Amino acid sequence: MLQNQKHVFNLDDNCHYLNCAYKAPYLKQAEIEVNNALKQLRTPIGLTPSCFFEDAETVKALFAKLIHVPQIQVALIGSTSYGLANVFNNIGCKNGQHALVVSNEFPSDIYAVKKWCDYHNAELKTIKPDANLTTIGSHWNDKILSNITSKTAVVNLSSV
Numbered sequence: 001m002l003q004n005q006k007h008v009f010n011l012d013d014n015c016h017y018l019n020c021a022y023k024a025p026y027l028k029q030a031e032i033e034v035n036n037a038l039k040q041l042r043t044p045i046g047l048t049p050s051c052f053f054e055d056a057e058t059v060k061a062l063f064a065k066l067i068h069v070p071q072i073q074v075a076l077i078g079s080t081s082y083g084l085a086n087v088f089n090n091i092g093c094k095n096g097q098h099a100l101v102v103s104n105e106f107p108s109d110i111y112a113v114k115k116w117c118d119y120h121n122a123e124l125k126t127i128k129p130d131a132n133l134t135t136i137g138s139h140w141n142d143k144i145l146s147n148i149t150s151k152t153a154v155v156n157l158s159s160v
Contacts, residue, residue, distance in 0.1 A: 084112035088154070093120035097153035102144065103128040106158050113156045122153065 009025050011017055017025055026034070040046065056076050064071040077083040099113050103126050117124045127144050129136040148155060 080106070080108040081112060084108060084156075085115075088112050088116040091116065091154060093122050093153045097151050098123040098125050099154035099156065100125045100127065100144070100147055100152055101156050102126065102140075102158075105156070109156050109158060113154060116154065120153075 008027050008029070009017075010028055010031065011025055040051075057071075060074040060076060061071050064074045075083070077086070093116075097120075099117050099122055101110065101113055101124065114124055116122070125147060127140070127147055129140040129143075144155075144157070
């Protein structure tokens with residue numbers, strides 16, 4: 001079991017930070033690496049072509065190892081919206097198909113899938129939870145799954 005890792009962050013001892021879905025605190029080591037990168041960028045004359053690729057390839061390799069996939073399956077992109085635009089630009093749509101999202105989805109996801117729907121003249125279905133339930137998870141999951149049909153071209157759900 002993973003033990004308490006608070007010592008690897010620069011948080012006060014009496015602070016219990018739980019809002020990582022919005023903005024996670026940086027690791028102490030990440031802060032050191034960012035400062036090192038800024039020092040390197042102060043004098044860009046020392047940058048070589050390898051500076052633009054070696055670190056990225058190292059990150060891709062480490063992440064691939066973490067999630068047990070070949071490194072070739074890992075892509076680094078500048079933003080969520082750019083990545084989603086690339087994904088949706090490579091998904092076709094047949095007449096009568098639709099896209100499916102959940103309510104309160106992350107804006108970059110919604111904008112990308114809405115643009116895809118507009119381009120393909122496809123319906124955008126939004127699945128909302130039933131607000132009167134005390135535990136919405138399993139019921140909402142059932143609603144999502146029951147709305148995925150042979151007419152569903154795209155299902156866009158956040159990982160959070």
